[in-house]
Amino acid sequence: MAEFIIKMPDVGEGVAEAELIEWHVKVGDLVREDTILAAVMTDKATVEIPSPVEGTITWLGAEIGDTVAVGSPIVKIEVAGSAGEVAGGDGQPAGEPSNAAGATGVSSPEADADEDTPTPSPSPQGGGELGEPGMKGTASSAASSKADASAPSSSVVAPAPPDTPTRSAPSLEAANRGDPDAGDAVGDDAGPNATTAVRPGSAASGTPTSPSPVWGGVRGGGSIASTGTASADLGSVSTAPAGRASSTTSPLIPRPTGEKPLASPAVRLRAKEAGIDLRQVHGTGPAGRITHEDLDQFISRGAQQPSPAGQQPNTSVEEIKVVGLRRRIAEKMSRAKARIPHITYVEEVNVEALEELRARLNAERHPDRPKLTILPFLMRAMVKAIAEQPQINAIFDDDAGIIHRHGGVHVGVATQTPSGLMVPVVRHAEARDLWDCAREVNRLADAARSGTASREELTGSTITITSLGAMGGIATTPVINYPEVAIVGVNKIMVRPVWDGQQFIPAKMMNLSSSFDHRVIDGWDAAVFVQRLKALLETPALIFVE
Amino acid sequence: MKEISCKLAVIGAGPGGYVCAIRAGQLGIDTVIVEAAKAGGTCLNVGCIPSKAIIHAADEFYRATKFAAGRDPLGISHGSPTIDFSQTVAWKDRIVGRLNSGVVSLLKKAGVKAVVGHARFRDGKTLEVETETGQQVIRAETIVIATGSARVELPFMPFGGNVISSTEALALKEVPKVLAVVGGGYIGLELGTAFAKLGSKVTVVEALPKILPLYDAELTRPVLKRLDELGVSVMTGVKAKGLASDGKGLVIETAEGDQKTISAEKILVTVGRRPKTDGWGLEEIDLDMAGPFIRIDEQCRTSMRGIYAIGDVTGEPMLAHRATAQGEMVAEIIAGKRRSWDKRAIPAVCFTDPEIVSVGLSPDEARQGGIEVKVGQFPFAANGRAMTLQGEAGFVRVVARADNNLVVGIQGVGSGISELSATFSLALEMAARLEDIAGTIHAHPTQSEGFQEAALKALGHAIHI
DSSP, X not given: OEEEEEEOOOOSXXXXXXXXEEESOOTTOEEOTTOEEEEEEXXXXXXXXEOSSOEXXXXXXXXXXXXXXXXXXXXXXXXXXXXXXXXXXXXXXXXXHHHHHHHTTOOHHHHHHHHHSOOOOOSGGGGGGOOHHHXXXXXXXXXXXXXXXXXXXXXXXXXOOXXXXXXXXXXXXXXXXXXXXXXHHHHTTOHHXXXXXXOHHHHHTOOOOOOHHHHHHHHHHOTTGGGHHHHHHHHHHHHHHHHXXXXXXXXXXXXXXXXXXXXXXXXXXXXXXXXXXXXXXXXXXXXXXXXXXXXXXXXXXXXXXXXXXXXXXXXXXXXXXXXXXXXXXXXXXXXXXXXXXXXXXXXXXXXXXXXXXXHHHHHHOOTTSOOOOHHHHXXXXXXXXXXXXXXXSEEEETTTTEEEEOSSOOEEXXXXXTTEEEOOEETTGGGOOHHHHHHHHHHHHHHHHHTOOOTGGGSOOSEEEEEOGGGOOSOOOOOOOTTBSEEEEEOOOEEEEEEOSSSEEEEEEEEEEEEEETTTXXXXXXXXXXXXXXXXXXXXXXXXXX | OOOEEEEEEEEOOSTTHHHHHHHHHHTTXXXXXXXXXXXXHHHHHHSHHHHHHHHHHHHHHHHHHHHHHTOOTTOOOOSOOOOOXXXXXXXXXXXXXXXXXXXXXXHHHTTOEEEXXXXXXXXXXXXXXXXXXXXXXXXXXXXXXXXXXXXXXXXXXXSBTTEEOHHHHTTOSSOOSEEEEEOOSHHHHHHHHHHHHTTOEEEEEESSSSSSTTSOHHHHXXXXXXXXXXXXXXXXXXXXXXXXXXXXXXXXXXXXXXXXXXXXXXXXXXXXXXXXXXXXXXXXXXXXXXXXXXXXXXXXXXXXXXXXXXXXXXXXXXXXXXXXXXXXXXXXXXXXXXXXXOOSXXXXXXXXXXXXXXXXXXXXXXXXXXXXXXXXXXXXXXXHHHHHTTOOOEEEEEEEETTTOBEEEEEEEETTGGGGHHHHHHHHHTTOBHHHHHTSOOOTTSTTHHHHHHHHHXXXXXXXX
């Protein structure tokens, strides 16, 4: 037996730390060589960490979202002593810790490690940990079990749990015992399995058992508040005869729309007082009657019960940890908006000539060449305009109070990827021709989307283009890619009526929505820049004239 | 006179209005109730209560008559009985009086201010009441209209003289020798039966093809049989055309178009009741209507904010217990509680001989509603207690969904069966299934066993039939 420690690898690029963005394994998992353990992110590149050995995960050294220094231990793996023993676990699916541990025939240290981990244990209390799906069918089961309490038969299936402090636990136990299948399962000491086997129909047809301790437990719990006694009595009286016949009819007949919910006046009153629409409440009683217990459950779970009636409020709240790329996007956007006073300038551009040229070029292009979009034209126009207004193509180090005006035009292209917004960079656009720009944009976009873009390819832009392309939209208010000072937004090309001095004519029009850092770019200069772009794009020949 | 300002004003102190006012008072709402007549409304003064008193007296007298005839199987015989009907009426009036003062003291105990007089809306927040001492203006945040219903008069045979309504019938000085009853609904038949037992020669004239049109033929059959035994002549499909020229008879037209005259000392007209929507200023507030009734929603709210309506003025069934339940609910709504009308059933009882009870859906109604049903019926002829009470006529019938045995309706006809209406209603409100009724021990020997047996019958295993 050996412990193998995996440390945060040096993911290159001179970074000293990386953010852990995903665990592919959990403690107790059996891993083989090259099984991916985790993913870490440095700036914008994601690196996966494979396992160099075969063994069982015993320790994970970081939470998702933690920034971990290079060289810190992040995973510990128990390596099996001999290949034969490990092979025994090969057939076991990963993610079933207890099975895996049992099948590998691990020796005591490993078993101890397993017991220390919070894996589901097959104890009677295990039922209490079950989620709502398990709870759903249990009330009727519990009810029928209660009904059975009055029956003289007493074929004990399983002993009552020693401690039933909560109401949910005893009812689940009762459910287990009400189900013959579940009863067998309980005999096999498999509590959690038993609850998964609980179906309302089968539970209702349960054979008489002896759940009286449970029934007593429910009563003794007394947590039904003031109506506790009444409902308990009611339950015992009204469900007793029903239990006998419930094998012939399913208690879960969906209520037809518009039909009044079945509930006793006391239940109705309680629901009214609590502001609950009984049509939303699932009835587990005979013929779908809504019992006090159903109402209790509905109240305790916060009205999430699906109803056959369709629309209902969804009050669920999902917590999503903002990690990885999303966190970086969030940070960067916040910084941009917090620090940069944006001025956004929107102008329309008649792209009739440009589109005609583009169509022509695409139609006659050499098969090796990429299909042209608007972007390479815009890039070239920007290069041209920037030559006249170099202050637009800059990095503003606002902490130092220095503007770095770049000679090279490195155009970031905002790209939507499966994991979020990325900005690959077309370097030295001033040194690329139209086709080269197009080729580079395509290559980088593919790399970004497939997650293979390198760190270099994702950094170093001096100005950025953003386009929502086919999504349409008349105008956008782009957020500057901090610490740049300008971003040019492209809106969808639309045919609009244009006044040519005498009449309206249809023309392909495209809006440019561009934002500038008003600290260093005056509104006038921003407008001059955009007007220059407009002139170039409307008369595309100008782009190519040196 | 000084204006009254209050949180709630209730117009009408019938079983809807007075209950609403008492409940509101209990809930600490500053409440005023306005009533021109005596507290208790139609029900207490000229309806349910006095008619039941007269029916009881009639039953007792009829029993004595049977004993006197010497053919009673119990072997009891005595001399021919006589009845001083004015004393009977006085006894009835004392009961009514006791209940009147009971309602008044309950209102007082609940802290409700009673104003005697006729109320009229000035606007949606103000009532003018004509009292003995002058006009009283009441300003209320909330007003409940509980004006009830009024007898329907035949235009060609207005009330007066020998043409009487149930109100006069219950206050006659003596039993009429010959009585014609126009209208074979429950009021006409209850009173017609009573007077027949008191010795009147009774003819019931009904324009429709059957009496008690709200109940199915199975339920009315024992009643018809009994009417026949009592010598009551029931003429269906026959129209009343007017008073005979001498004022001592009723002109009728048969289905064939023949006109005949039935001699009658009194002509009791019971052709229904209409919601009382006039005389209290409905036109001042212009509420939305639903036919002849005031339109209400499931919280008894009318189309005007702050104005509620309950009872007969709001629709069928025009029954006291419906008004009572509405009144109670409205008081709680006004007190800020969340309430709405969620009753599954309103029981209807007909105090004929034998009595009829119906709660929920009849088998036909259920089938018309697209419900596949199973029906269990148990005859009182097989019930020991019914035999010992000489009340073997009739049965209990339980109607349940065929798919899950949920009880959707319970009907019955039989002597004294009105008292079973409570258990019938309870079963429906509790959403009982057949098994619930079958599995509940019903005390022996009682007529209620018939209920359990009917449920067992529907389940396919009745014991005693």
